[in-house]
């Protein structure tokens with residue numbers, strides 16, 4: 263990864279009438295990075311992305327993509343692939359015709375059969391769009407975004423409606439795009455996918471960043487957890503714990519390995535079984551749940 267900014271957003275404001283949907287938002291996405299723009303419902307992610315993609319004008323502030331205004335479509339459009347939440351495919355066209363048509367509009371060159379193979383729609387090449395399943399339509403959306411291996415790819419909720427195999431395939435394709443040097447901007451409500459794949463995350467709430475950083479930077483502010491059940495009566499615990507509604511004990515810790523070791527040794531020394539034991543690092547879900555409580 264180099265430090266070249268592919269996307270540079272400075273003090274972006276977006277208003278709809280009197281309503282300020284995005285307020286003083288600044289961020290950069292560097293070349294080769296996978297940047298996830300996440301947030302609560304109505305946080306302003308779509309409004310921000312639409313501006314970066316060139317579909318919407320900023321109320322104030324500057325947005326640069328490859329050093330140019332994204333409103334200058336001729337300068338930037340052929341360099342970016344966009345997977346929207348819903349694409350407007352013509353229902354009467356076949357899959358092959360749709361990819362050929364929309365791919366051609368991108369100004370990039372590629373082979374339709376190659377793209378169909380990538381998204382596993384080769385067998386559906388002659389099928390009309392109206393006869394595709396929801397997941398197949400989503401893969402068709404993805405096909406148009408990866409056509410011609412663009413330098414910058416926007417993926418808006420890319421795996422919604424996809425079965426697990428298709429999700430794995432999509433992420434494998436994203437991995438290959440990154441190996442080819444593409445920069446990826448992702449929005450998703452599947453936080454585990456962002457946790458697994460994103461280099462950095464911008465976490466939006468009410469029009470601005472609640473947090474921004476790597477997954478480790480976002481999660482390190484909250485404790486990791488250990489949970490387990492015990493037979494009663496049990497001897498006094500060796501670490502501080504609270505009792506949850508289901509009767510299990512909850513240990514919150516910033517020293518997961520050390521405290522887990524203490525608990526396991528205590529259980530062994532006392533001949534106790536730790537029922538339904540769970541231990542894990544802080545997840546992005548926890549960071550989300552903490553929004554509004556801080």
Ligand SMILES: Nc1ncnc2c1ncn2[C@@H]1O[C@H](COP(=O)(O)OP(=O)(O)OP(=O)(O)O)[C@@H](O)[C@H]1O
Nearest residue numbers: 278281282283301302303304305306307308309310
């Ligand atoms: N055309 C519009 N006119 C007026 N208000 C709008 C318009 N589009 C969006 N908004 C408002 O701006 C805010 C941000 O919307 P946006 O769609 O950008 O959020 P989001 O983060 O993508 O949300 P979600 O996760 O729910 O899709 C919301 O409160 C929404 O109601």
